[in-house]
Amino acid sequence: MDVLVCLKRVPLAGGTLILTPDSRDIETKHLGFGISPHEENAVEAGVQLVEQMNGTLTLLTLGPSDAEEQLRSQLAIGATRAVLIETDGQEWDPQGTAAALVEAINADETNFDLIIFGAESADSAGYQIHIRVAHALNRPIITNVKSMKVENGVVSCERVVANGREHYEAPLPAIVTVRDGLNIPRYPSVPGRMQARKKFVDLKKADPRTPKLEKVTLALAPSKDKGAEILGKGTEAVPALVEVLKQIGAF
Amino acid sequence: MILVLIDHDRGEIDPLSLRALTAARKLSHEVEAVAIGSEGASLAGIVGEYGATALHVATHSSIIDYTPMASGRALKDLVEKLKPAAVLAAGSPRGNEQLAHLSAFLDIPMAAECSEITLGSPHHVLRARWAGNLIESAFVHSDLLVATILGFSIEAQTTGGEPATVVSFEPSLHPADTVVRILSRDSGESKGGVTLNDAKVIVSGGRGVGGAEGFGKLEELAELLGGTVGCSRVVTSSGWRPHAEQVGQTGTKVAPDLYIAAGISGAMQHIAGMKNSKTIVVINTDPEAPILRYADYAIIGDLHQIIPALTSAIRQAKG
Numbered sequence: 001m002d003v004l005v006c007l008k009r010v011p012l013a014g015g016t017l018i019l020t021p022d023s024r025d026i027e028t029k030h031l032g033f034g035i036s037p038h039e040e041n042a043v044e045a046g047v048q049l050v051e052q053m054n055g056t057l058t059l060l061t062l063g064p065s066d067a068e069e070q071l072r073s074q075l076a077i078g079a080t081r082a083v084l085i086e087t088d089g090q091e092w093d094p095q096g097t098a099a100a101l102v103e104a105i106n107a108d109e110t111n112f113d114l115i116i117f118g119a120e121s122a123d124s125a126g127y128q129i130h131i132r133v134a135h136a137l138n139r140p141i142i143t144n145v146k147s148m149k150v151e152n153g154v155v156s157c158e159r160v161v162a163n164g165r166e167h168y169e170a171p172l173p174a175i176v177t178v179r180d181g182l183n184i185p186r187y188p189s190v191p192g193r194m195q196a197r198k199k200f201v202d203l204k205k206a207d208p209r210t211p212k213l214e215k216v217t218l219a220l221a222p223s224k225d226k227g228a229e230i231l232g233k234g235t236e237a238v239p240a241l242v243e244v245l246k247q248i249g250a251f
Numbered sequence: 252m253i254l255v256l257i258d259h260d261r262g263e264i265d266p267l268s269l270r271a272l273t274a275a276r277k278l279s280h281e282v283e284a285v286a287i288g289s290e291g292a293s294l295a296g297i298v299g300e301y302g303a304t305a306l307h308v309a310t311h312s313s314i315i316d317y318t319p320m321a322s323g324r325a326l327k328d329l330v331e332k333l334k335p336a337a338v339l340a341a342g343s344p345r346g347n348e349q350l351a352h353l354s355a356f357l358d359i360p361m362a363a364e365c366s367e368i369t370l371g372s373p374h375h376v377l378r379a380r381w382a383g384n385l386i387e388s389a390f391v392h393s394d395l396l397v398a399t400i401l402g403f404s405i406e407a408q409t410t411g412g413e414p415a416t417v418v419s420f421e422p423s424l425h426p427a428d429t430v431v432r433i434l435s436r437d438s439g440e441s442k443g444g445v446t447l448n449d450a451k452v453i454v455s456g457g458r459g460v461g462g463a464e465g466f467g468k469l470e471e472l473a474e475l476l477g478g479t480v481g482c483s484r485v486v487t488s489s490g491w492r493p494h495a496e497q498v499g500q501t502g503t504k505v506a507p508d509l510y511i512a513a514g515i516s517g518a519m520q521h522i523a524g525m526k527n528s529k530t531i532v533v534i535n536t537d538p539e540a541p542i543l544r545y546a547d548y549a550i551i552g553d554l555h556q557i558i559p560a561l562t563s564a565i566r567q568a569k570g
Binding site: 017093164211213221228229238245 | 320351388393497501530544552
């Protein structure tokens with residue numbers, strides 16, 4: 001079983017975003033970086049599959065050379081090797097990104113049985129790269145998966161919707177996108193971190209294409225700053241809150 | 252003409268699709284709708300009422316239930332026949348997925364989660380990023396615009412129109428288009444209690460709760476108010492509560508009448524999932540916690556003292 005997980009380096013923004021002076025990007029001077037939330041579950045799923053069925057787990061990302069940091073930290077979780085398609089640090093549009101991923105997947109010596117993506121990136125959330133990759137590779141794709149198992153060459157998945165669960169299956173080789181809640185991602189062990197330093201990260205260069213979905217600027221969404229009314233400190237403020245809850249008809 | 256994909260679950264319309272119809276009406280008076288699967292024909296009345304003159308229904312023996320790649324193929328066939336200026340759908344998981352298949356078949360761009368659209372050459376959109384915290388202004392370079400509409404950016408408006416004329420067509424499906432489809436369903440984890448989706452009151456806990464056992468206090472308050480317990484991502488990733496209770500971008504998006512956030516600092520992914528709540532009450536030791544910006548009322552202090560005091564005060568007040 002050879003698994004590929006696609007990742008994206010994103011800033012770890014807390015509660016507030018600040019933009020760069022040209023309003024084209026998030027100011028990341030004071031921010032750390034990680035991967036998108038659902039992707040931690042994707043890596044964990046890949047590690048578990050390889051533990052159960054043997055084989056390899058490869059990581060693939062498109063991003064600046066600094067994205068090696070995210071690859072190394074996920075290699076420490078238990079991936080075998082990684083591929084970094086290096087850009088000049090500019091953001092690529094979904095079509096360009098998908099095409100570069102497809103090229104790297106086709107060029108790789110491994111024929112991946114299963115390719116896993118996170119359901120959406122934390123930053124751009126374009127909801128399409130995985131589908132474009134599936135079309136280009138001619139593979140079935142199941143999206144937004146909350147539980148998954150692989151048996152007899154078939155990946156069997158569940159998607160959680162408002163009124164229950166839907167069951168899907170696809171023959172391998174296939175592509176799935178997974179959601180947070182699929183599993184509980186493990187933390188890297190100390191030996192894992194040590195080994196990750198020595199694992200192989202294959203660097204590829206790629207030339208940007210003219211974007212068809214062309215970002216012009218970013219703006220902060222209008223803040224719905226309600227200016228919370230502070231009812232007080234500690235349990236002394238409880239009667240005031242009871243009054244509020246009574247007024248809004250909470251009981 | 253603007254073509255709008257009407258998503259439905261075995262004939263039951265996704266109300267967000269009506270918002271997409273209203274978004275289409277803002278671009279043109281010529282709006283037509285498309286539904287995938289024969290059960291979609293039953294929606295002619297409602298799509299007409301919201302401004303579509305025709306309802307194209309993709310009918311095929313292999314389309315029995317949701318089959319996303321087949322939807323993409325059917326949309327491609329219809330687009331090639333009708334040549335609309337734009338194809339819109341709701342910015343829902345299904346809307347995004349089906350239009351992404353269409354864009355992949357046509358190898359053209361797609362703009363997801365748009366709050367504003369201006370047709371032109373190139374087209375221009377405003378679209379949500381970072382869980383709705385950022386708005387991107389972008390050009391879309393293609394003749395046909397493919398875009399989905401951000402859920403709460405527009406209210407559906409009826410036009411009082413006549414039922415749409417139903418036009419059935421059979422898409423030219425390839426075998427690969429129908430490999431992935433819903434094989435079966437079950438009605439989920441319903442324990443007979445109130446779920447996050449339909450709770451009027453949610454008492455939500457974060458890192459400040461400190462551990463699984465601390466949630467007992469929150470459960471008691473939630474029960475007293477006829478609501479349910481929610482939590483932030485750190486709580487589920489620590490294994491304190493099940494993922495089904497997680498509120499936020501990667502959990503459930505909620506909009507109850509009352510949302511009590513206890514010990515939650517307010518990462519933007521959490522805010523994205525609860526900011527549409529009617530009344531938000533925050534209980535937090537940190538007067539600078541980002542979540543306070545979204546709150547209506549707040550108590551600064553330790554939830555471990557405040558929640559039990561609140562529970563007993565409400566009990567008393569109820570008599």
